[in-house]
Amino acid sequence: MSSILKNDLLLRALLREPTPRRPIWLMRQAGRYLPEYRATRARAGGFLQMCTNPDIACEITLQPIDRFPLDAAILFSDILTIPHAMDLGLEFEAGEGPKFERPVRSAADIDKLGVPDPGHDLKYVIDAVALVRRELNGRVPLIGFAGSPWTVATYMVEGGGSKTFGQIKRMMYEAPRDLHRLLELLAKATIVYLNAQIAAGAQAVMLFDTWGGVLTPLQYEEFSLRYMAEVVDALTREAGGRRVPNIVFTKGGGAWVKKIAAIGCDAVGIDWTTDLASARHAVEGRVALQGNLDPAALFAPPETLRAETLRVLASYGEGVGHVFNLGHGITPDVDPEQVAILVDTVQNYGLGGQPKEG
Amino acid sequence: MSSILKNDLLLRALLREPTPRRPIWLMRQAGRYLPEYRATRARAGGFLQMCTNPDIACEITLQPIDRFPLDAAILFSDILTIPHAMDLGLEFEAGEGPKFERPVRSAADIDKLGVPDPGHDLKYVIDAVALVRRELNGRVPLIGFAGSPWTVATYMVEGGGSKTFGQIKRMMYEAPRDLHRLLELLAKATIVYLNAQIAAGAQAVMLFDTWGGVLTPLQYEEFSLRYMAEVVDALTREAGGRRVPNIVFTKGGGAWVKKIAAIGCDAVGIDWTTDLASARHAVEGRVALQGNLDPAALFAPPETLRAETLRVLASYGEGVGHVFNLGHGITPDVDPEQVAILVDTVQNYGLGGQPKEG
Numbered sequence: 001m002s003s004i005l006k007n008d009l010l011l012r013a014l015l016r017e018p019t020p021r022r023p024i025w026l027m028r029q030a031g032r033y034l035p036e037y038r039a040t041r042a043r044a045g046g047f048l049q050m051c052t053n054p055d056i057a058c059e060i061t062l063q064p065i066d067r068f069p070l071d072a073a074i075l076f077s078d079i080l081t082i083p084h085a086m087d088l089g090l091e092f093e094a095g096e097g098p099k100f101e102r103p104v105r106s107a108a109d110i111d112k113l114g115v116p117d118p119g120h121d122l123k124y125v126i127d128a129v130a131l132v133r134r135e136l137n138g139r140v141p142l143i144g145f146a147g148s149p150w151t152v153a154t155y156m157v158e159g160g161g162s163k164t165f166g167q168i169k170r171m172m173y174e175a176p177r178d179l180h181r182l183l184e185l186l187a188k189a190t191i192v193y194l195n196a197q198i199a200a201g202a203q204a205v206m207l208f209d210t211w212g213g214v215l216t217p218l219q220y221e222e223f224s225l226r227y228m229a230e231v232v233d234a235l236t237r238e239a240g241g242r243r244v245p246n247i248v249f250t251k252g253g254g255a256w257v258k259k260i261a262a263i264g265c266d267a268v269g270i271d272w273t274t275d276l277a278s279a280r281h282a283v284e285g286r287v288a289l290q291g292n293l294d295p296a297a298l299f300a301p302p303e304t305l306r307a308e309t310l311r312v313l314a315s316y317g318e319g320v321g322h323v324f325n326l327g328h329g330i331t332p333d334v335d336p337e338q339v340a341i342l343v344d345t346v347q348n349y350g351l352g353g354q355p356k357e358g
Numbered sequence: 359m360s361s362i363l364k365n366d367l368l369l370r371a372l373l374r375e376p377t378p379r380r381p382i383w384l385m386r387q388a389g390r391y392l393p394e395y396r397a398t399r400a401r402a403g404g405f406l407q408m409c410t411n412p413d414i415a416c417e418i419t420l421q422p423i424d425r426f427p428l429d430a431a432i433l434f435s436d437i438l439t440i441p442h443a444m445d446l447g448l449e450f451e452a453g454e455g456p457k458f459e460r461p462v463r464s465a466a467d468i469d470k471l472g473v474p475d476p477g478h479d480l481k482y483v484i485d486a487v488a489l490v491r492r493e494l495n496g497r498v499p500l501i502g503f504a505g506s507p508w509t510v511a512t513y514m515v516e517g518g519g520s521k522t523f524g525q526i527k528r529m530m531y532e533a534p535r536d537l538h539r540l541l542e543l544l545a546k547a548t549i550v551y552l553n554a555q556i557a558a559g560a561q562a563v564m565l566f567d568t569w570g571g572v573l574t575p576l577q578y579e580e581f582s583l584r585y586m587a588e589v590v591d592a593l594t595r596e597a598g599g600r601r602v603p604n605i606v607f608t609k610g611g612g613a614w615v616k617k618i619a620a621i622g623c624d625a626v627g628i629d630w631t632t633d634l635a636s637a638r639h640a641v642e643g644r645v646a647l648q649g650n651l652d653p654a655a656l657f658a659p660p661e662t663l664r665a666e667t668l669r670v671l672a673s674y675g676e677g678v679g680h681v682f683n684l685g686h687g688i689t690p691d692v693d694p695e696q697v698a699i700l701v702d703t704v705q706n707y708g709l710g711g712q713p714k715e716g
Contacts, residue, residue, distance in 0.1 A: 164653075164654075164689055165654070166654065166657070166689060166691060169652070169654030169657060170654065170657040172654070173654060173655060173657050173658035173659070173662055173663075173666075174657065174658065174659060213631065214631070215631065216630050216631060216633075216652050216685075217631070217632070217633045219652070252610070252631070254613055255612055255613060255631070255632065272574050273571065273572070273573065273574060273575070273610070273613070274575070274613065275574075275575045294527070294574050294577070295522075296522075296523070296524065296527030296528065296530070296531060297531060299524070299527060299528040299531050299532065300531035300532065301531070301532060304531055305531075308531075327574075331522055331524060333524060
């Protein structure tokens with residue numbers, strides 16, 4: 001952990017410090033679109049087997065870094081590690097997504113839950129963080145992450161993925177205090193979990209609020225944003241002599257970026273349905289922005305992919321505070337060659353002939 | 359069709375004319391939450407069998423009208439009737455959603471498609487409209503509908519529902535001209551289809567753009583809104599001596615209401631993720647708004663359901679131009695008693711003790 005960080009563009013951009021060019025990483029960059037990932041997965045036997053084995057998690061985390069000159073690594077893990085540690089019987093059925101054998105439906109179910117001890121119940125994650133830091137050897141910073149309390153709760157209450165979120169919304173309307181108790185517990189668990197990741201070497205952290213966008217504006221503030229604010233507020237601010245920036249990403253939260261920016265986070269993730277220029281206007285320089293190329297642009301012919309990438313870069317505009325990313329995770333059917341084109345386009349923007357930022 | 363319309367609140371509210379109280383109808387009001395619907399379905403054998411049989415479609419359309427004092431009927435049908443008429447092999451597998459045996463993936467696939475003749479290929483819909491009008495006998499107006507060209511195209515290209523819309527987005531980036539050809543064809547088909555519904559007796563029409571919200575802002579304008587504008591522009595404006603109002607609803611389109619209002623439609627549907635007050639502010643009185651109670655509020659205890667309903671009514675505020683609805687379709691697991699409470703709450707708002715609108 002004492003190795004010097006050779007590329008700190010991500011950390012500087014997240015803190016709105018000047019950078020010679022814009023950093024880029026991709027959500028799900030360590031994923032199924034890479035043949036080396038598929039090979040490791042076949043060897044490991046399954047998704048949970050990969051997540052819970054620090055050597056394999058480290059190997060997968062580094063795969064995209066070894067292949068592309070990306071500006072950050074993100075830990076290979078899952079947003080459901082916390083409920084997995086709560087012993088709800090998590091399984092990933094092939095092609096089906098996550099399922100919990102024992103979903104959380106009642107006050108009694110919530111009573112049974114406790115805050116997992118990261119050093120014990122989630123040791124495999126913490127070990128993976130330390131291992132990745134050692135293997136990265138200062139090449140790029142490592143991002144740790146967790147699901148937002150609301151998003152993790154949706155899986156726990158629904159018992160898996162959902163289209164209508166009927167179970168958790170029923171709880172929200174019928175027993176809002178129970179749901180608040182669950183979210184409070186998840187916020188506490190997320191705080192110790194992310195701080196343990198930071199202590200083990202994560203140099204930035206991100207909260208994924210994948211399902212905040214299924215809420216009404218008032219519900220979003222009460223059941224999702226409030227608990228993310230609690231987490232952000234309690235995060236370790238500095239480690240190894242550097243500030244540890246945090247990123248909050250609500251998919252479908254484009255209308256609420258101003259409110260998200262106000263919780264005290266360093267950066268806000270923006271999905272592809274929101275115009276980056278409007279989002280930047282809305283946050284009035286309070287936070288950095290991360291995003292937001294349509295993930296499907298990676299299917300485009302190279303010249304179109306380049307044009308779309310340049311449009312995102314230009315829509316943010318000049319000045320500090322932009323981390324390039326997709327607006328959502330990269331999909332399994334993407335050709336890795338397209339990622340090379342994307343990374344190259346972003347990393348050459350603003351250099352040479354084009355106007356300089358800073 | 360010459361019967362006098364006894365309750366024209368919907369038509370007046372959609373045209374921003376004063377009404378003594380706000381009208382209410384519910385998306386999917388003729389649906390699985392009603393035991394009488396489930397009984398009819400069991401008898402008919404399946405979803406397509408119900409849609410394609412005018413007697414059954416009429417019976418189902420009237421079920422919620424017979425049970426609740428709703429202010430409008432909406433034809434029981436499906437947004438996939440047009441591609442069904444294009445002979446793509448539509449099937450509804452139980453619990454699986456729609457599937458097309460022959461999805462549209464190439465220029466050659468598009469070449470094979472023609473505009474269905476509503477009087478022939480979609481005669482069952484047109485017959486159902488006429489039958490419902492006769493059976494309604496002027497109780498409330500009948501709303502006809504179609505899917506938006508973009509939304510219908512997603513099903514045709516993906517071959518069914520989708521989470522990532524990878525196939526149609528691939529076409530959008532790789533062969534945008536082909537996709538435009540398909541959308542243009544669908545716009546033409548939708549125009550003749552909706553105008554045939556109007557000629558048969560539909561007193562208002564609605565475009566359901568269920569998947570416009572998966573697009574970037576620029577893609578939305580180019581691939582969805584543009585074709586809805588084309589449809590709206592070509593709709594029959596008057597029938598039976600009355601103006602036929604139209605409603606455009608893009609789920610997830612909250613950020614774009616101002617742009618939607620500018621295409622010349624009479625009303626814009628608003629989903630539950632957007633605040634109705636902000637939407638009203640954005641459209642500056644150009645259109646009426648329809649929405650937007652969280653469908654899950656129907657799971658709440660009666661007092662909470664009433665409070666949530668009043669909050670939606672109050673968030674629109676005073677004055678003309680609000681049609682109460684859910685922000686999305688009613689779900690199958692709702693207790694019909696809850697719908698009675700909702701309808702009662704809306705219909706008593708602004709009467710008696712509360713401030714009058716107009």
